Amino acid sequence: MGEMKGKASLEFEHPPVIVSAASVVGKKEGEGPLGPLFDQVEQDDMCGKDNWEQAESALQKQAADKAIEKGGLRKTDLRYLFAGDLLGQLIATSFGTVDLEVPLFGLYGACSTMGEALSLGAMAVNAGYANQVLAMASSHFATAEKEFRFPLAYGNQRPMSATWTVTGAGCVALAGDRKEGLAKITGITTGRMVDMGTKDSMNMGAAMAPAAFHTIEQNLEDFQVNETWYDKIITGDLGEIGRTILLDFMKNKGRDLSELHMDCGMEIYDKEQQDTHAGGSGCGCSAVTLCSYILPKIQDGTWKRVLFVPTGALLSNISFNEGQSIPGIAHAVVIEHIDG
Numbered sequence: 001m002g003e004m005k006g007k008a009s010l011e012f013e014h015p016p017v018i019v020s021a022a023s024v025v026g027k028k029e030g031e032g033p034l035g036p037l038f039d040q041v042e043q044d045d046m047c048g049k050d051n052w053e054q055a056e057s058a059l060q061k062q063a064a065d066k067a068i069e070k071g072g073l074r075k076t077d078l079r080y081l082f083a084g085d086l087l088g089q090l091i092a093t094s095f096g097t098v099d100l101e102v103p104l105f106g107l108y109g110a111c112s113t114m115g116e117a118l119s120l121g122a123m124a125v126n127a128g129y130a131n132q133v134l135a136m137a138s139s140h141f142a143t144a145e146k147e148f149r150f151p152l153a154y155g156n157q158r159p160m161s162a163t164w165t166v167t168g169a170g171c172v173a174l175a176g177d178r179k180e181g182l183a184k185i186t187g188i189t190t191g192r193m194v195d196m197g198t199k200d201s202m203n204m205g206a207a208m209a210p211a212a213f214h215t216i217e218q219n220l221e222d223f224q225v226n227e228t229w230y231d232k233i234i235t236g237d238l239g240e241i242g243r244t245i246l247l248d249f250m251k252n253k254g255r256d257l258s259e260l261h262m263d264c265g266m267e268i269y270d271k272e273q274q275d276t277h278a279g280g281s282g283c284g285c286s287a288v289t290l291c292s293y294i295l296p297k298i299q300d301g302t303w304k305r306v307l308f309v310p311t312g313a314l315l316s317n318i319s320f321n322e323g324q325s326i327p328g329i330a331h332a333v334v335i336e337h338i339d340g
């Protein structure tokens with residue numbers, strides 16, 4: 001079924017195929033550099049609903065429906081759904097996916113959730129426990145601000161280290177019985193908690209960068225390769241500050257990632273035109289960037305092999321208010337081009 005590699009990685013004997021991907025985003029994301037690539041741009045961030053949380057649920061439902069449609073799948077053929085969001089009790093996911101009638105594994109990995117969903121979905125397909133599954137994650141600027149920072153009506157000033165939570169949902173369909181698709185998942189490296197004492201909830205990049213560094217290093221060690229084995233190493237939402245920290249960590253290990261590294265949070269917005277400070281963040285950040293921008297480049301062979309590393313800061317409003325530090329986590333997924 002596969003092989004354990006090193007301390008925290010798996011190499012799949014039967015790599016699951018990503019047969020389809022869908023991205024649904026809000027108005028601000030649609031106005032950014034990746035705007036033309038998204039499947040759907042909602043001009044109303046409320047999505048016609050009564051509150052922000054219902055709006056995020058609507059984003060998930062639309063993304064899942066589009067992934068199913070684009071893959072030529074039937075809901076009844078889906079064995080599992082691996083999905084999550086940033087809200088307490090995963091209410092965006094549980095309320096948003098109820099009509100799919102697909103067995104659900106609700107996941108919380110903060111902004112690393114898409115990596116966790118892809119990892120678990122790929123494990124299930126590779127092992128033969130499922131033929132077809134969905135992996136999905138979402139976030140919403142307004143729900144995240146209310147959950148972790150301040151209500152929007154408060155009008156607090158955001159420091160330059162802050163990132164802008166992406167309003168969007170990304171969904172991919174994985175299958176084990178296909179030879180053609182967008183790409184294939186050939187391995188994973190599961191991250192562990194890394195806490196270096198950061199307490200600033202307005203500087204998520206600093207909290208997550210050490211975890212990204214640890215997971216990337218673990219992946220290279222486990223697979224016994226160096227960084228040039230990948231065409232791109234792509235983190236989820238470190239932003240400018242987190243990227244600088246990661247590159248410094250890697251440089252101290254003798255690795256130069258300056259040309260190889262890309263961060264989804266730095267790709268999704270135009271910093272100068274959209275005033276997003278350090279970049280984008282949220283579960284939806286890496287999810288929609290994967291579905292709209294990364295996978296097409298792997299499919300057409302621009303990138304043959306990519307290490308996709310969504311990153312998460314595992315704080316809660318309770319832990320933050322109690323003065324605790326912010327542990328980070330990152331999950332790596334090896335995604336490769338499907339040859340002829």
